[in-house]
Amino acid sequence: MHLRTIVWRELFERKNQLATSFLAILVGIAAIVSIKNVTFYSEKAVAKELDALGANILILPKSASLQGYYSADMQEEEFPEEYVTRLSSSDLQGLDNLSPKLSVPAEIEGRQFTLTGILPKSEFQAKAAWQGAGIFSRPEGCGEVVGLTSQSPQPAPETLVRRRVIDTLGSAQALVGAEVATVLDLKEGGTVTLLGRPFEVIAVLPQTGTVDDSRVFVHLHTLQELTGKGSVLSAIEIVGCCNQISKGLVQKINRLLPDAKVVTITQVVDTQIKTNRMMSRLSLVFLGIIILVGGASIANYMYANVFERRREIGTLMALGANTSLILRMFLLKAFLLGLAGGVGGYVLGTVLAVSLGPRLAGIPVLPMWSLLAWATGLSLAIALVASYFPARRAAHLDPSVVLQEV
């Protein structure tokens, strides 16, 4: 027989008290596990949706205005393409869908349009330096991961409109906006002459109602060559992870590129940050409740347990138990209670999240193993901290007093 045998037997001696205390911690942990689980997938879903709205960080030349950028994204000034390398090879977290652009005015068949050079993702793959940490790998809760090495089918060229990124674009290929296609009567597979060179139209982009409708997209390096501007850009559009933006991503980019202007599209970013903040606040509120209710319930149970067992404690002391043994006896009991509450709470919370999540939040929710360690750790911490003072009281009982009580 060991000390743990005594603790184990005693646990089931007062079943009603045990059940009440266990239920408090079980329900509390289950509630917070299910909220965290649903929140995690909800944040991902929200981020994915908001991600689809487009870029939320712009890098522009120092003198550029956001208004000017939106009217035609053409600036007087340009900045070196090397900025992309600096961003790619930095250790900045939360940069996604980095999209360098050069825009120039162009006359096509007597009409004025905007010619925009873009860099397809395949170019990033070709340059090892651009696969640096942080690019195209998003931290948890940041929505869909757009990996360079993704084996998923190639997205259609139309995704350029939404995601500002295209997978491949040849040096003699062009994507034309809806308005350009209509005015110039261009169709997929047709040819258009730009700055004196023929380009194959690989796709006509759907109508967006923005300046993109009057654009023609070609490969960035082809445009740089045709205009004779060299390796320069007018803008870099970035889909930045909202969590990282709230952690100062913009300031970090500013420090990295002191000669550029870094702006956020605040509406998109604010919505993302607000949504995520609301979720984390809700989690925090529940965390506070569980610590208070669970902790108070366990502390109350332990104090009552010490009071009821004071003769037993006195007897153990008379038989030679020292203070550390009595302390261990009660803390071991708290440990078992915390462990069972944590594991049970995780299981119950996960079942609730997986079964109710899709119905309440309208998103698929999967079990998260990482929450098991989190829930068990939290439950153990609550049980041990709440039991420490009752256990200490037990260890310092005066045996001469308790043994003389009738």
Place this chain on the structure above:
Amino acid sequence: MLRIEAVTKNYNSRGRLVTALRNTTLDISKGDFLCVVGPSGSGKSTLLLILGGMLSPTAGRVLLDGQSLYSLSSDKRASLRREKIGFLFQTFNLIPYLSALENVQVPLILAGANGHCQKERAAALLERVGLGDRLDHKPSELSVGQQQRVALARMLVNNPAVILADEPTGNLDPDTSEQIIALLEELNRENRTVIMVTHDPRAAGKAKRTLRLDAGAVTAS
């Protein structure tokens, strides 16, 4: 073996100073069987607790084999109790959720004995007190006499040199009391020192000597 020197114990009860034991000096040699008698509140149990290292005196010294008990830390005193002193209580103080065998094993857990040794020794002692067929019974499934015998086996399991019994027959019928006193006599014959507090004159009659306490003072020896 045991010596108390000019021991006084005062309590503070509701603002009043109560003297439970007054300037008492006593020598108890090895193998003695001392019976402590006296009216309720005369300081008998206080004396027993002081001798067992569980209640520090207000003044004076308590020596066990020449070692001053209250110069030791409470954990060292607990360790000394585990090795040399056995307690027997009027209310048995068995742990209700453990079987007779497990109750007897408890002091061995505290002493760090291994599981096999614990079971063997506990079973042998329960056999000795006539409860070999009640090993797995919980205290609530035993008669009061049987419970006191389990407590006796538990007290003996660490082979104590000193037995401190606080009214061990107080809750027992005359026949069972006889059995318990006979067992204590047997243990005394094994050269263990027995100090017993009792109200029972028949039990007191079995002791080698009797100490009478009155209002915290020794009035006869």
